[in-house]
Amino acid sequence: MLKVSILTVGDEILIGQIVNSNASWISQKCIETGASIIEHRTVGDVEEEIIQAVYDLQKKSDIVLITGGLGPTIDDLTKPSLTKYFNDELVFDEQVFEWIKDFFFKRGQTEISERNKNLAYVPRSCKPLKNEFGTAPGMLFEQDGKIIVSMPGVPKEMQFIMNQYVLPLIKDKITKENCLTNHYCVLQTCGIPESVIADKLIGIDKEFSDVKIAFLPSYKGVRLRLQTENLPLSIACERIDQIKNVLYKRIGDYIYGEGEISLSEVIGKMLIDRNETVAVAESCTGGLLGSEFTKISGSSKYFIGGIISYSNDVKINTLGVNKNTIDKFGAVSEETAIEMAKNVRILLNTTYGLSITGVAGPTGGTPNKPVGTVWIGFSSPTTTFAKRYQFGGDREINRERSVYSALTLLYFQLKGLSI
Amino acid sequence: MLKVSILTVGDEILIGQIVNSNASWISQKCIETGASIIEHRTVGDVEEEIIQAVYDLQKKSDIVLITGGLGPTIDDLTKPSLTKYFNDELVFDEQVFEWIKDFFFKRGQTEISERNKNLAYVPRSCKPLKNEFGTAPGMLFEQDGKIIVSMPGVPKEMQFIMNQYVLPLIKDKITKENCLTNHYCVLQTCGIPESVIADKLIGIDKEFSDVKIAFLPSYKGVRLRLQTENLPLSIACERIDQIKNVLYKRIGDYIYGEGEISLSEVIGKMLIDRNETVAVAESCTGGLLGSEFTKISGSSKYFIGGIISYSNDVKINTLGVNKNTIDKFGAVSEETAIEMAKNVRILLNTTYGLSITGVAGPTGGTPNKPVGTVWIGFSSPTTTFAKRYQFGGDREINRERSVYSALTLLYFQLKGLSI
Numbered sequence: 128m129l130k131v132s133i134l135t136v137g138d139e140i141l142i143g144q145i146v147n148s149n150a151s152w153i154s155q156k157c158i159e160t161g162a163s164i165i166e167h168r169t170v171g172d173v174e175e176e177i178i179q180a181v182y183d184l185q186k187k188s189d190i191v192l193i194t195g196g197l198g199p200t201i202d203d204l205t206k207p208s209l210t211k212y213f214n215d216e217l218v219f220d221e222q223v224f225e226w227i228k229d230f231f232f233k234r235g236q237t238e239i240s241e242r243n244k245n246l247a248y249v250p251r252s253c254k255p256l257k258n259e260f261g262t263a264p265g266m267l268f269e270q271d272g273k274i275i276v277s278m279p280g281v282p283k284e285m286q287f288i289m290n291q292y293v294l295p296l297i298k299d300k301i302t303k304e305n306c307l308t309n310h311y312c313v314l315q316t317c318g319i320p321e322s323v324i325a326d327k328l329i330g331i332d333k334e335f336s337d338v339k340i341a342f343l344p345s346y347k348g349v350r351l352r353l354q355t356e357n358l359p360l361s362i363a364c365e366r367i368d369q370i371k372n373v374l375y376k377r378i379g380d381y382i383y384g385e386g387e388i389s390l391s392e393v394i395g396k397m398l399i400d401r402n403e404t405v406a407v408a409e410s411c412t413g414g415l416l417g418s419e420f421t422k423i424s425g426s427s428k429y430f431i432g433g434i435i436s437y438s439n440d441v442k443i444n445t446l447g448v449n450k451n452t453i454d455k456f457g458a459v460s461e462e463t464a465i466e467m468a469k470n471v472r473i474l475l476n477t478t479y480g481l482s483i484t485g486v487a488g489p490t491g492g493t494p495n496k497p498v499g500t501v502w503i504g505f506s507s508p509t510t511t512f513a514k515r516y517q518f519g520g521d522r523e524i525n526r527e528r529s530v531y532s533a534l535t536l537l538y539f540q541l542k543g544l545s546i
Numbered sequence: 547m548l549k550v551s552i553l554t555v556g557d558e559i560l561i562g563q564i565v566n567s568n569a570s571w572i573s574q575k576c577i578e579t580g581a582s583i584i585e586h587r588t589v590g591d592v593e594e595e596i597i598q599a600v601y602d603l604q605k606k607s608d609i610v611l612i613t614g615g616l617g618p619t620i621d622d623l624t625k626p627s628l629t630k631y632f633n634d635e636l637v638f639d640e641q642v643f644e645w646i647k648d649f650f651f652k653r654g655q656t657e658i659s660e661r662n663k664n665l666a667y668v669p670r671s672c673k674p675l676k677n678e679f680g681t682a683p684g685m686l687f688e689q690d691g692k693i694i695v696s697m698p699g700v701p702k703e704m705q706f707i708m709n710q711y712v713l714p715l716i717k718d719k720i721t722k723e724n725c726l727t728n729h730y731c732v733l734q735t736c737g738i739p740e741s742v743i744a745d746k747l748i749g750i751d752k753e754f755s756d757v758k759i760a761f762l763p764s765y766k767g768v769r770l771r772l773q774t775e776n777l778p779l780s781i782a783c784e785r786i787d788q789i790k791n792v793l794y795k796r797i798g799d800y801i802y803g804e805g806e807i808s809l810s811e812v813i814g815k816m817l818i819d820r821n822e823t824v825a826v827a828e829s830c831t832g833g834l835l836g837s838e839f840t841k842i843s844g845s846s847k848y849f850i851g852g853i854i855s856y857s858n859d860v861k862i863n864t865l866g867v868n869k870n871t872i873d874k875f876g877a878v879s880e881e882t883a884i885e886m887a888k889n890v891r892i893l894l895n896t897t898y899g900l901s902i903t904g905v906a907g908p909t910g911g912t913p914n915k916p917v918g919t920v921w922i923g924f925s926s927p928t929t930t931f932a933k934r935y936q937f938g939g940d941r942e943i944n945r946e947r948s949v950y951s952a953l954t955l956l957y958f959q960l961k962g963l964s965i
Contacts, residue, residue, distance in 0.1 A: 141583050142730065143573030144762065144771070147566050150588075154562030164560050165595070169569075169586035176584070183602075311561065343563065352563070407833075407854070413840025414826075414833025417854040421832025424908055424941055432860035434853060435826070435836040441851035441894055445864075475860055489843055522843055 128357065129162040129297065129306045132188040134180050135169040136196035136205050137280055149194050149285055155387075160294050161301045161308040161360045162190070172196055177208035185273050189300075192293065195280030197263040199242045205277055206250070206266070213268060215250040223247040223255045227262050253277075256292050260284045265292065301360060310355045310363035314374060317348035317390055317535040318546050319381040324349060327377050335370045346528040347390070348383075348535070380544055390534045391419050397541050398429035403478035405537070407433035408446055408471035410458065410484040411501065416530045431477050436467065446470050459484050459496050464513035468504030479540075480506040481533050482513070487525045501529045505536050514546075547776065548581040548716065548725045551607040553599050554588040555615035555624050556699055568613050568704055579713050580720045580727040580779045581609070591615055596627035604692050608719075611712065614699030616682040618661045624696055625669070625685070632687060634669040642666040642674045642683050649681055672696075675711050679703045684711065720779060729774045729782035733793060736767035736809055736954040737965050738800040743768060746796050754789045765947040766809070767802075767954070799963055809953045810838050816960050817848035817897075824956065825894035826852035827865055827886040829877065829903040830920065835949045850894050855886065865889050878903050878915050883932035887923030898959075899925040900952050901932070906944045920948045924955050933965075 133153050139145045150167045157164055165188055170176040177196070184191045196205030210217055224247035228239055246262050249255050256265030261279055265288040268275040276293055278285045301308065316324065321344045328340065337358070343350040353370055355363040375382060383393045398405065407416045413435055420430040436442040439458055443450050448466045456462040464482050472480025485501030492498035499518035505511065516532055518525045539546040552572050558564045569586045576583055584607055589595040596615070603610045615624030629636055643666035650658055665681050668674050675684030680698055684707040687694040695712055697704045720727065735743065740763045747759070756777070762769040772789055774782040794801060802812045817824060826835045832854055839849040855861040858877055862869050867885045875881040883901050891899025904920030911917035918937035924930065935951055937944045958965040 135586075139762070140570070141573060141586065142577050143570035143575075143583070144732075146570045147586070151559070151562035151565045154560060156562075158561050164562070165590065167554075167560065167566070167586070167588035171584065313563075343558070350563075409833070409836075411840070412837065413845075413849070414828070414836025414852065414854065415840075417828075417833025417856075418831065418837050418945075421830070421834075421856060421906075422942065422945075424906075426832075427856060430832070430856055432854045432856040432864070433833065434864075435833065435851045437836070437840060437846060437849055437851040445851070445853075445893065474864060487840075487843075523841065526837075526841075 128308065129190065129301050129304070130165045130188040131157050131162045131190045131192060131297070132166040132168070132184040133164065134177075134184055134191060134193045135167070135280075136172065136177055136193060137169070138171050138202075140169050140195070141171045149280065149282060152282070152286065153192055153194070153289060156289060156294055157192075157297060158309070158311050160297045161306065161310065161363075162297050163309050172202050172204050174204050174208045174211070177205060178212050181209070181212055181275065185270075185275060189273060190297065191273070191275045192289075193275065193277040194285050197277065197279045199246055199263070209253075209266065209268070209275070209277055210250045213250060213252055213270065215252050217248040218251045220247050220249050220255055223249060223264050226257055226264065230262055256288050258284050259287050267292070305359055307357045308355075308360050308363055310358065310360065310367060312353045312367045312371065313386055314351040314353070314371070314382050315348060315384045315386075315388065315390070316351065316378065316381040317383055317531070318539055319349065319378065321349050324351070324378060324381075328374070331370070331373060331377075334373070335366070338366055338370045340370075346524060347531050380542065383538060389422075390531065390538060392423050394534060394538055394541065395420070395423050395426055395429060397538075398478075399425075401541075404429050404431050405479040405481060406431045406471045406475035406477040407533075408467035408480065408482040408504075409433060409435050410437060410442070410467075410482075411487040412483045412526050412529050413437055415526055416481065416483060416533055419530050419534070431475050433475070434471055442467065447474065457496070459486055459500055459502060461502055461513045461515065464502035464504035465506070465511055466504075468506035468513070469511050472506045478507065479537060480504070481537055482506075483529045483533055485516075485525065485529055487522045487529075488520055489522055499525050501525065501532070503529065503533045503536055505540060507540065547727065548609065548720050548723070549584045549607040550576050550581045550609045550611060550716070551585040551587070551603040552583065553596075553603055553610060553612045554586070554699070555591065555596055555612065556588070557590045557621075559588050559614070560590045568699065568701060571701070571705065572611055572613070572708060575708060575713055576611075576716060577728070577730055579716045580725070580729065580782075581716050582728050591621050591623050593623050593627045593630070596624060597631050600628070600631055600694065604689075604694060608692060609716065610692070610694045611708075612694065612696040613704050616696065616698045618665055618682070628672075628685065628687070628694070628696055629669045632669060632671055632689065634671050636667040637670045639666050639668050639674055642668060645676050645683065646681050675707050677703050677707060679706050686711070724778055726776045727774075727779050727782055729777065729779065729786060731772045731786045731790065732805055733770040733772070733790070733801050734767060734803045734807065734809070735770065735797065735800040736802055736950070737958055738768065738797065740768050743770070743797060743800075747793070750789070750792060750796075753792070754785070757785055757789050759789075765943060766950050799961065802957060808838075808841075809950065809957060811842050813953060813957055813960065814839070814842050814845055814848060816957075818844075820960075822897035823848050823850050824898040824900060825850045825890045825896040826952075827890035827899065827901040827923075828852060828854050829856060829861070829886075829901075830906040831902045831945050831948050832856055834945055835900065835902060835952055838949050838953070850896050852894070853890055861886065866893065876915070878905055878919055878921060880921055880932045880934065883921035883923035884925070884930055885923075887925035887932070888930050891925045897926065898956060899923070900956055901925075902948045902952055904935075904944065904948055906941045906948075907939055908941055918944050920944065920951070922948065922952045922955055924959060926959065
């Protein structure tokens with residue numbers, strides 16, 4: 128097993144001003160590459176704390192990845208701390224200075240301030256790593272067969288150095304040393320509850336006693352994490368492929384993707400292949416469904432637009448919902464959802480129309496339509512219907528679940544399956 | 547200084563499947579209460595790792611807060627690890643069993659499974675803490691004047707135990723022991739660049755040499771973090787109040803709120819006070835601006851709806867933008883943004899109309915309108931105009947910046963200030 132630990136340096140993380148998304152990004156990438164993550168640690172911008180943490184983590188890991196504390200201000204203490212830790216000294220590195228000058232020249236600046244010039248001083252024993260998206264270089268140290276890499280805290284800069292230098296190095300080490308790995312793969316499902324998946328997978332644990340299956344339910348659907356432990360990477364990949372084949376046979380209809388792909392991206396590809404389009408009519412989600420579609424670059428090929436009909440006036444005057452429908456059945460009703468979906472499809476001249484109308488909460492609930500009641504409508508040239516959902520009491524979660532339920536409804540229609 | 551460290555237990559965090567938002571939530575709350583956070587650590591579900599981490603953190607902190615690993619499955623190792631760490635034994639606690647039964651009874655279940663009954667076994671030396679939102683109780687230990695609290699990893703359950711037991715305990719300790727604190731306060735600004743704020747604050751560091759001002763720029767605006775170090779809480783609060791007064795005098799026009807309030811919430815309150823309404827016409831943001839308005843509970847009082855005019859057809863046919871305008875000036879232009887804002891205001895019969903049209907990227911840029919070019923339009927009964935913004939190359943960031951720039955534009959108009 129190649130053991131990796133992650134050290135994050137910075138007061139912003141420590142005081143909770145920023146969530147530590149760098150640690151989860153690095154973890155995911157290292158694990159995909161075949162390494163194991165044994166610890167995350169965050170300390171503030173304090174020299175002794177940084178040195179103690181590097182010491183602790185180096186003892187127990189093969190690779191220590193450090194982010195943060197590399198900027199040009201006096202608050203940034205990772206470089207001096209590492210210089211001290213390795214009993215080293217800072218030297219001016221001509222190559223690093225070229226990188227820094229190049230970075231500024233490309234942005235039209237020809238003068239390099241003293242402060243930025245200082246970034247070209249690095250510990251003598253390190254190998255500097257080029258940072259294409261910023262000025263502070265990464266630094267790679269080797270000591271007693273252990274590797275320590277220091278990277279900037281800006282996600283884009285850290286990710287560049289990880290992709291360019293660190294992940295290839297990890298892959299190389301794992302292959303050369305034939306390391307055992309804990310290997311993971313994630314399958315994304317939608318439209319099927321955890322308990323039904325469990326029923327459909329009965330017996331699989333006997334055939335695959337060396338693969339753990341974890342169920343990770345969320346409002347986006349249930350993610351299945353398949354995991355092997357302590358196997359060489361090639362055998363781990365083979366076992367994961369075998370169990371994946373069985374899973375696709377048993378619950379393939381519900382698996383929309385692997386890894387980090389989103390349902391809206393999968394739907395987008397299907398719509399492009401079929402040369403079809405979609406429009407949305409949103410009430411309680413207020414634009415969140417349209418926003419989810421248009422996150423995807425190239426979505427203009429199939430996402431045409433929508434009506435945010437938050438008030439009843441907009442539902443009636445702009446979207447053309449019959450005033451009697453709303454008066455008789457209410458804005459949150461099967462009938463209104465159906466008219467919304469159908470009318471937006473016709474108004475915007477698309478293949479499909481999707482609508483959402485519900486009580487997001489925390490106020491506005493009634494005994495018949497408590498907070499969390501949501502109707503989602505679907506309309507195509509051949510069929511129009513709406514489905515009722517009952518979510519919980521949290522406004523933001525209800526909105527998110529509404530969006531993912533609408534996407535799931537569309538996905539199943541596109542696959543020709545009932546939900 | 548009351549030193550708090552946070553230990554997160556769980557493979558999901560360690561392998562990057564979940565971002566550690568518990569750590570940042572706990573940090574924020576502890577700091578607001580007057581404590582200092584000295585370390586975040588995350589380890590996997592491994593007994594020796596948990597024990598070693600508790601040992602390390604207890605040595606350097608007054609309070610160790612642990613989340614995760616308290617569920618009923620064999621993967622959950624925090625309770626056995628703590629039992630071992632404190633040389634303790636598990637005993638059946640009648641009161642905890644009452645809590646668990648009560649939890650299930652309220653949800654209509656009358657049978658308590660063996661697995662759930664096991665949750666009533668707790669280490670003899672701990673004080674169990676009631677968990678209103680789940681079945682696993684919190685556990686509080688005291689040893690050598692140090693406090694260790696173990697809480698479930700589910701955010702809602704952890705937050706309940708923090709609010710109910712841990713934060714009052716921290717407050718009490720700080721008051722009784724008259725601890726020195728590092729105190730923070732955050733002011734939120736919009737519509738003013740970091741460098742201009744810096745110019746306007748020249749000299750303030752002399753008057754307030756005991757207060758650090760950190761600039762935290764993001765696409766939502768610049769946040770100012772005011773921080774005192776090593777002062778008793780009462781004096782710290784007083785100094786923060788004093789510097790806040792000066793800041794309001796110098797840059798008050800740009801400060802829209804304190805702490806975690808959002809700009810859309812502030813705008814919502816202003817619109818309610820003025821009995822005014824707003825509608826949106828969105829192109830490249832695809833509904834994200836409407837979604838930001840409707841995040842706020844009660845937004846139906848002022849947010850009426852909008853048109854997501856992603857395609858030119860919707861701009862022309864639904865929103866009534868003149869086809870000649872688009873043909874002559876393009877969809878991303880001052881003229882189109884103006885017609886979008888004005889037309890949506892009239893169509894939806896609101897006081898204000900806001901529009902966004904731009905090149906979100908990564909494709910679609912031209913020499914005259916590179917990726918990141920965005921026009922934002924504003925229309926009221928008395929004035930209509932549009933403003934050009936030039937953002938960068940990242941699609942998601944361009945969309946977010948467009949939304950916050952539109953909100954900022956509206957905010958300044960409501961305040962009667964030019965931007």
